[in-house]
Amino acid sequence: MDSNRQPTQTPDPPPPSLPAHARLTLNRCNLPAVILGSLTYQHHPVDLELDGIAPLHTPLLRNLDAIPGHRARARHFQDYMRWRFLLDLPEEAGLTRGRRGRAKADYQRMVRGWSFDSDGREGAVLKRWVESRFGLLARHHAGPLHGRGSETYLRYVAAGTQGLYATNALESQLDLLYTYGQYELGRRAPADTHLRLYRGINRIDEHEVLERVGRHRYRVLLNNLNSFTSERERADEFGDYILETEVPRPKVFFYNRLLPDLLKGEDEYVVIGGVYEVRISVL
Structure with a gap:
């Protein structure tokens, strides 16, 4: 027996990946859910880009670069949202008389609704948006969402669907809100990961x-x-x-x-x- 032989070291177990039951196969950004939802991503993040958003809204991002103040950029962003999605002109956006009230279900209402009650209708819309864009399935909404046939899960899906019904491109509004938020974080502290x-x-x-x-x-x-x-x-x-x-x-x-x-x-x-x-x- 070779007494100089070094004992074999057991390698550290790999860090947990995102479980299959917590993700979708497809999403709408530049990384699959199994990667962006993993512990490895937390330790070594890269930018996430939603499909088609930056090229479609290049004028907005270019104009923001020329505005020095945060409040002024925020006002410019909100003005752009009103213009791009006709938020002040629901009839021109195609909302008929019976659906004009749904024009108020915009990105600002979703954010306010989340702040008031993350388990409410607005919270369901936002969680469904995350599922669609990033492929990460909601785990809780007014109760655990562990079974797709459960009453809690069906109520969650219904609330998200009702919240999106007859809105003015609400998911696209949320896409742009996320993109603007990332722009501002990067501009404020570009070296911070x-x-x-x-x-x-x-x-x-x-x-x-x-x-x-x-x-x-x-x-x-x-x-x-x-x-x-x-x-x-x-x-x-x-x-x-x-x-x-x-x-x-x-x-x-x-x-x-x-x-x-x-x-x-x-x-x-x-x-x-x-x-x-x-x-x-x-x-």
Whole structure:
């Protein structure tokens, strides 16, 4: 027997991938869901681009480059949205007399609705949008969504469908809102790849735990859309423990400071889900 032979080292297990039951095969961006929803992506993110959005709206992005102030850029973006989607002219957008009320179901109403109740109709629309664009299936909406035949799942699908019915290209509005948010984050801090964000919870099993990797560290599967805060002190208002994680910049869908005066407060971030490594701490 060779006494100098070194013992074989067992390689570390690969980090958790996005489970098959939490993703779609197809999406509408430059990375498949199995990659963008993985732990590897959290550690090594790249920009996410929705199909066709940047080329279609090149004039908007070019004009934003020439505007120095954040508030002025936000006003320009909102003016562009009103012009592009005829938000002030529902009849010209093709909405008939009986459907004019649906013109109010625009991107701003979706954001306000999420802030008020993420399990409401607007929240269902946004989660269905994430499914379509990024291929990440919702895991929770007014209850766990573990079975496609369950009553909770059917109510979720119905709410999302009703929220989109007879709207003015609402999903395209959300595409552009995401793209603008990414533009602003990149302009504000181009070297930053991640944001440290916090979420108040009462129990770790409120989330789907895939693996425990330390005394206070877990790998979890988050819902496909989630609310976080940039202020640790605010997170303790929503639970007995604080979940802390590094969120890839491309996974920020919206944050309150993006459109000043639309929402109260400045610290909420709406984050696209998938597998994340998180740290749990006691208040």
